[in-house]
Amino acid sequence: MTPGSQLPLHIDPHANLPIFAQLKQQITWLIASGRIKPDDRLPTIRELADQLDIHMHTIRQAYHSLEADGLVEMRPSRGTRVLPFDAKKISGQKPAHPSHTIGVLIPTMNPFYDPFLDGLEETARRASYLLTISFTRDDRELTRQLSQQLLAKNVDGVVATSTSPNVLNETSASNLPPIVYVDSPLVASNVILLDLEGAGFKAANHLIEHGHRKIGLITAPLTWPNFHESYKGYQRALNASNLDLDPAIVIESPAYSLESGYQSALQMLELNKPPTAIFVSGDLLAAGAIRAVKDSGRRVPDDIAIVSKDNIELAALIDPPLTTVASPAYQMGVEAMNMLIRLIAGKRLDKKRIVMPTELIVRKSCGCK
Numbered sequence: 001m002t003p004g005s006q007l008p009l010h011i012d013p014h015a016n017l018p019i020f021a022q023l024k025q026q027i028t029w030l031i032a033s034g035r036i037k038p039d040d041r042l043p044t045i046r047e048l049a050d051q052l053d054i055h056m057h058t059i060r061q062a063y064h065s066l067e068a069d070g071l072v073e074m075r076p077s078r079g080t081r082v083l084p085f086d087a088k089k090i091s092g093q094k095p096a097h098p099s100h101t102i103g104v105l106i107p108t109m110n111p112f113y114d115p116f117l118d119g120l121e122e123t124a125r126r127a128s129y130l131l132t133i134s135f136t137r138d139d140r141e142l143t144r145q146l147s148q149q150l151l152a153k154n155v156d157g158v159v160a161t162s163t164s165p166n167v168l169n170e171t172s173a174s175n176l177p178p179i180v181y182v183d184s185p186l187v188a189s190n191v192i193l194l195d196l197e198g199a200g201f202k203a204a205n206h207l208i209e210h211g212h213r214k215i216g217l218i219t220a221p222l223t224w225p226n227f228h229e230s231y232k233g234y235q236r237a238l239n240a241s242n243l244d245l246d247p248a249i250v251i252e253s254p255a256y257s258l259e260s261g262y263q264s265a266l267q268m269l270e271l272n273k274p275p276t277a278i279f280v281s282g283d284l285l286a287a288g289a290i291r292a293v294k295d296s297g298r299r300v301p302d303d304i305a306i307v308s309k310d311n312i313e314l315a316a317l318i319d320p321p322l323t324t325v326a327s328p329a330y331q332m333g334v335e336a337m338n339m340l341i342r343l344i345a346g347k348r349l350d351k352k353r354i355v356m357p358t359e360l361i362v363r364k365s366c367g368c369k
Contacts, residue, residue, distance in 0.1 A: 119333020200233025
């Protein structure tokens with residue numbers, strides 16, 4: 001902080017949380033979010049007491065508590081200096097009061113997540129919890145930063161969607177709040193999964209049943225574990241029918257978007273011998289792929305059949321309507337929140353790993369009448 005600057009702090013004298021703890025919590029958040037940076041100086045005890053119109057002893061108590069957590073250094077006559085933020089220093093400090101908030105990490109506002117968030121929110125609201133939703137953008141460093149901020153906010157638990165457990169483990173070595181992972185196949189327990197391999201198998205096998213023998217795949221990066229599971233199902237369906245997997249017709253889109261699906265399909269259509277059918281591992285990618293097929297002068301499904309997965313609302317409105325493997329996104333949200341609430345309450349889980357089934361929804365893009 002620059003000399004004379006004021007911290008954006010707000011004190012509620014009627015709250016259950018003591019005033020010094022309110023101060024500590026808010027300053028911790030400002031440090032964790034980068035609003036206050038390492039080597040900044042906090043206002044003097046007298047300056048902050050005058051700003052907030054509270055006793056200097058309360059400010060001193062908050063500063064000493066921050067110092068005990070390793071967040072600041074108090075030096076006589078030289079002020080209170082902010083130290084580099086390390087979430088491990090505060091992870092062992094269990095909050096004295098529950099915050100009644102739950103952090104949710106999701107990659108982006110993909111239409112797939114709309115019913116999922118509905119399931120989370122409705123279940124959380126019935127249990128008197130408020131959700132704090134953060135978008136990770138599939139970025140490892142951003143995920144780490146958001147995790148630090150949630151920890152600084154003293155959330156009672158976290159739902160981490162399509163997130164590597166290693167990122168959260170790096171955030172804090174011990175005493176993290178309870179975490180439930182969703183759509184993260186590498187996680188062994190406290191996780192809600194989709195049968196993505198089964199989804200890939202159902203999609204590819206349906207195209208095989210239509211008589212297709214050269215079936216391409218458009219997918220988000222296979223380094224993403226959930227999309228690799230769908231790829232395994234696609235591979236299994238080809239093997240079961242003694243069909244060769246041609247790497248030339250497996251295209252990894254750099255991102256999960258309409259534009260990526262469009263460009264990937266154009267790339268596939270430029271091959272000397274393009275496939276007669278494509279499994280696209282997500283409805284947004286598939287919508288872009290269908291547009292690419294049309295722009296190339298071909299027709300779906302007459303020239304190229306397409307099957308996808310997810311069954312977002314858009315799938316039924318595409319021309320032609322999209323055959324896709326439906327995922328129970330809403331129920332995933334319900335199951336994830338119920339699991340987290342039990343963990344927060346210290347209750348035993350009947351199942352630590354739940355795999356949700358998928359269902360093939362047949363429309364016209366595959367060639368079915």
